[in-house]
Amino acid sequence: xxxxxxxxxxxxxxxxxxxxxxxxxxxxxxxxxxxxxxxxxxxxxxxxxxxxxxxxxxxxxxxxxxxxxxxxxxxxxxxxxxxxxxxxxxxxxxxxxxxxxxxxxxxxxxxxxxxxxxxxxxxxxxxxxxxxxxxxxxxxxxxxxxxxxxxxxxxxxxxxxxxxxxxxxxxxxxxxxxxxxxxxxxxxxxxxxxxxxxxxxxx
Numbered sequence: 001x002x003x004x005x006x007x008x009x010x011x012x013x014x015x016x017x018x019x020x021x022x023x024x025x026x027x028x029x030x031x032x033x034x035x036x037x038x039x040x041x042x043x044x045x046x047x048x049x050x051x052x053x054x055x056x057x058x059x060x061x062x063x064x065x066x067x068x069x070x071x072x073x074x075x076x077x078x079x080x081x082x083x084x085x086x087x088x089x090x091x092x093x094x095x096x097x098x099x100x101x102x103x104x105x106x107x108x109x110x111x112x113x114x115x116x117x118x119x120x121x122x123x124x125x126x127x128x129x130x131x132x133x134x135x136x137x138x139x140x141x142x143x144x145x146x147x148x149x150x151x152x153x154x155x156x157x158x159x160x161x162x163x164x165x166x167x168x169x170x171x172x173x174x175x176x177x178x179x180x181x182x183x184x185x186x187x188x189x190x191x192x193x194x195x196x197x198x199x200x201x202x203x
Contacts, residue, residue, distance in 0.1 A: 063086075106141070130149070136153070141159045142156050153168055169182055
């Protein structure tokens with residue numbers, strides 16, 4: 001196996017491998033171009049993001065600045081929005097579903113570094129994939145750690161550090177992040193009423 005294949009398989013790999021350095025340089029080039037765009041260059045921004053990522057939906061919007069390790073290991077569904085200062089370290093694969101919203105400074109981290117300093121200093125490391133379901137809102141300054149799966153229809157509170165899987169249809173928050181409560185039919189009715197009030201105000 002190549003070092004890249006080991007990396008994507010979640011095995012120990014050499015992060016100083018020339019192929020991986022080349023892939024990282026590609027990411028740095030595209031994100032540099034993206035972060036230097038202006039608000040008048042929305043089509044160009046979208047073009048760069050579609051070049052950067054493994055796949056995206058038709059609509060994707062990320063506020064610069066944005067950083068990632070490779071980009072090509074990140075797969076994003078339809079209707080994605082990320083606010084300022086998002087970081088995705090996609091050493092392993094990152095899957096983001098449809099209609100997901102990231103607040104400012106959301107960080108998604110797949111790398112795992114050895115605890116032993118002597119081994120860590122060799123450049124050997126590993127990574128664990130992250131999966132985020134559909135209709136997920138992640139609040140500002142949240143950190144998603146390696147190997148985590150977040151279900152669909154989830155709200156993650158701002159400042160959370162997500163270290164374990166989060167099931168569908170819940171509000172979760174804290175450090176470490178834990179389920180606070182389920183999202184209920186009462187929540188749906190409350191917000192449906194709020195939407196109706198808003199629409200009536202436009203008439």
